[in-house]
Amino acid sequence: MRVAFISMHTSPAERAGTADAGGMNVLIRALATALQRASGVEVEFFTRRSSPDQPDTTTLDDGIVLHHVAAGPARPLPKSGIDQYIDEFRANLGSLDDFDLVHSHHWMSGVAAIPLARAAGIPHVMTYHSVAAHPNSPLRDGEPPESPARLDGEIHCARESDLILAVSHHEAAVVIGRCQADPERVAIVQPGVDVDLFHPAAPGEAWTPSPAVEPGYLLFAARLQPLKAPDVALRTLALLPAAERPSLVVVGQVSEDFAAYEAELHGLVEEMGLQDRVTFLPGQDRESFAQLMRHASVLLVPSHSETFGLVALEASASGVPVLAAAAGGLTEAICNTHTGLLVPTHNPHDWAAQLLPLLRDPARREELGRTGRERAERMTWAHAAQHTVENYRRALAKGRVQRVAFVHAHPDDETLASGALIAHLAEEGVTVSLLTATRGEMGEVVPGPLSGLAGTAELERRREAELAGAVDSLGVAVHAYLGMPPARAAGREPRRYLDSGMQWVTEHVAGPADSSDERSLFAADDAEAVADIAAFLRRTHADLAVSYDDDGGYGHPDHVRLHHLTRAAAAEVGIPYASLTPDRAKADVWVELERYRPRVLEALRHHRTQLTVHDEHHITHSGGQPDTILTSTGLRGGVPRLP
Template sequence: MSPAPLHVAAISLHTSPLARPGSADAGGMNVVVLEEARALARLGHSVDLFTRRTGTAEPAVEDVSAGIRLIRLDAGPPRPLAKSDMEQAVAPFEVALRAHLAAHDDHYDVVHAHHWFSGVAALPVAREHGIPIVQSFHSVAAPSDASSLRAGEPAESGGRIAGERLTAQEADLVVAVSEAEARTVRERYEVPASRVAVVRPGVDTTVFHPAERPDLDGPPTLLFAARLQPLKAPDLAIEVLARLDATRGARLVLAGAASEDFAAYTDELHDLARALGVQDRVDVHGPASREELSELMRRATVLLLPSWSETFGLVALEAQASGTPVIAWRSAGGVAEAVGDGGIVLDSRDADVWAHATETILSDAAEHGRRSRLAREFATHRTWDASAEHLAEVYREVVAGRGAAPRAVLAGGTSADDPWSLLDGARTVLTVQAHPDDETLSTGPILAHLTLGGARVVLVTATRGEEGETIPGSRPDGDERPFEAVRSAELDAASSALGISERHTLGTPPALAPGAPERRYRDSGMRWVTPELAGPAEDTGPDAFTRRPVEDAVADLVALIDHVRPDVLVSYDDDGTYGHPDHVLVHTITSAAADRTSVPFVEVASYLDDDTPDPSFSWRDTPEAMEAVAAALEAHRTQLDVLGREEPGAGHPGGVRLRLSGGQEHLLPLRTGIRLREA
């Protein structure tokens, strides 16, 4: 039976979700709040959007669309306020919200506060009514001692940093829009990783879509779409325009306006354009509606996203959906997570570097077309419906009491003598492996047991198994795929057989540290030191997993943990199954990531040398995993041969007999030993 629909109270105190982005203090947050509400409504949920009244003629309640209402509360003067003046409205908004809930028979399952103003006002009211509260910031203030915009948006008023800390620490869950924002919240406000979830925004690919007939013959158009303020750096966009080949006649469109706190900034931009001699090629369009912005993006040749700080960079996703390549700065928070292969993410803020990157796109129509196709492909997999489904799942966990600190509850209530109770209570398990086939050979029975029991199991593999030995004749004649592609396909099939819901590769998003360039951890190779013990290959290269900085791999795994939010980590014990150096390193990395994120780490016992179980592990037979494990082993046909099954018998768990590529024959028993690693 489907779960009951949710009734959500979404709080957006300082700006109405219906306000046009790019005007005053309206921006990506407005889009996220409204579009996620619409997508939640399409899923059958209902959402009430609460905001502050900014005009005497505005109705108290407005039906936005089916399942969505906008409720305006009297809080402060009924007129627009600068963000720097908004603190005066927080206490009145709290009073008005409390009065509204007292006067209306509306039962809310969850309160979702957007921005710290909303959180400070809504937190005490939600607590009084026993309603779980989720907090999103959309922008995290720079530290008070920050000397550069690199650190983020300066606090617009004295209470912001304290307000963010309060709401981050007291809310049941913080929902960030990117891994970068999640890390910032954890580090600046000391919030445990178990109380921060990441739900990335989406894009409406029907509104934002490529032009049917792109016009690449006329002068190119550079587009900047954001509020006009120093944090968004439209000045860099103007400098880029001035450094392009003037014969191109390129134009720059600034789609946005300055807020009251930056009223003089537009004049400064005009002065800069005049000083650089490009004033006649800079158009200040002003704030754009969704439809207007989509048209601007379809007509643009390139979107420039030069912001100093973005928690995500929604306009990048919208531009890519429109088939417009994006150029952005890597260190701007979550921007790197919002830009796919069709874009260019730069490490420099030098205008000459940006101009060169722009020229590479403007000067080659084929290259522009290639990037345009990649951009659209990247965006089509990131819809609002997918975002809302994830958000609804997060809401349900909070409502069920699991969102506040599921990891802490599990770890605190589990004895090291009974790690199976930890696994049996886990809703999400992240298993960390070194190579394709390890998920089956090292942990197949336990993973199949978990998925058959309804757990969500996510797999991350450190390498692509490039150095694995190949069984002669295991690849059909004419198969010209790279070996890593063959192993990837085998891993897909094995994962499916085990019931694994998703898999990732370390060093690629979301298993990549925020702001880091993608990195490849290559299989370190191995040699058999004894018939049962592996050692490192003698010709290990510089990109081998065992020769890469350990801290990089730990940071990448932590990023994935932040994304997946597992209750438990599962991987090898410290012997690494049969001593493969990559296995041993994965154990080291998983241990470090577990310590850093406070996620329990369950170690799986290595191969048995005899029939005597290691008493330091807790053992369980899982005969129900036979079919799944056998099918998963069959999938890895280049690495092993399945010789047959042994059915369970008296005192024997049964298992699958196999021959490895090195010729060793093993029984993979349906008996697994686990222990909870001591921190």
């Protein structure tokens, strides 16, 4: 499975806590890595180029392929100003035909990618990571105004995505309630945590991150913006008794949307006389941040809103208790009174009232940390990747065909023209049915022990047996002959359609043989034959009919006739019709299925009266014509998504 991860406004290569990089950056990169390592899913990222030095494509140190797409000036931009370049990003992103599925992260990515997913005929999966605050919400205080396009964009993504993967029950409820998503298309996959990177501090472990502080500090880690409420952490610290006041380490930076906010926080520190107790650090690499985390005494997460709060889970994995706001997904990221404590308000007095007893009780902190670690060990990225793949398969299955009917003229046509495709579809769980119009009565017999069957009734029985063996080898679920139930219109007696034979009328046009019977397929009444094929399509519940192209592959009149008859029957039933073609230039869908060659060979060897298999690549037909065994297949016309 090949998946395109679209992250327009921020790159997975950015360090969390810098500019607009945060938990989403950590989540998408960790998930992509886990998908590739544990699930065999190939993931490629597409993000906006924010520097002229960034290459078109690069491979990150964990093997993730990252594409930089031109959209707007090649420099960092405030998130609030990026959405004006969505159309340019989409245009330069180009086709997604090489992928099986596209997973967009954040609303701008979804708006950009949905039309491309539709054009490629692949599912679009959406994860919001954050949803715009309601226009009347107090969460907007101190925040720049939302982009006018965001609210409509989020609703568009909810309505048009095949599946929405929410990171928490809280986010799922918001997406359903505010963005109008269909609950049937919303699933929850909570983030994971790297329990090898984030782990409790070992006794006597060396301390290196910052000489300015000693282990045992309070930790706040997030982008510096009002929504994350670092001011609550600072005011809470000021309310603690001076003799018991620990240090507070603030890890994070501002983005262009909040350029003046860091100065406000420094001013607040000076106003409250906390200069010697507060240390500001920039965003850290993952290893340094993990060390900072495990040497903290308590993690503070006072955010006004979080879709999940990944940093809280990382604290639990590090054996560090969490004091968090009872807001959004934070109520799911920690278990109240088991892995941390939830504060129902953002009043610093309420926070100090919860924090001080915790600081005075090392045994309680140790208990919360131990329980948090045990919980985190059950929430790894491998688990998150497994649940994500299950939902990807759900999206793929929902949008693709489930039952395909192949219609062929003679025994051996099914394997020669479409054997690899039939085997592939059957293996992928698609119910494949096969309708054969004739027994190939006019065909020659391979010279040798069976040549005496030519022109006898025994030849027909023999070819029926050969076809049964080939059908079984390919994995066909239902097989019938045209004119016999279930391929016979209701209320009509069974009938046989006979092989029409073939002769060249002109250099490029073939017709039936002079010796063909009036019961031949070529001579059959159009309405009767269409009704019989339609009966088969209905009774097998086919959602796609496949037969020859309009030239019949090589011009056989029965092939050409079946193209027109099957196409008409599919239209009558109301399902798509796709034509087989060996010409890649004509194909709307082209599939390389070399790994099914052994299955195709096994099926061909059943047709002993019609052809001789020489080796893995060559056969000779009964008339002496040499041929090459094909496993690549093309389809034209109304081709829905195939597995």
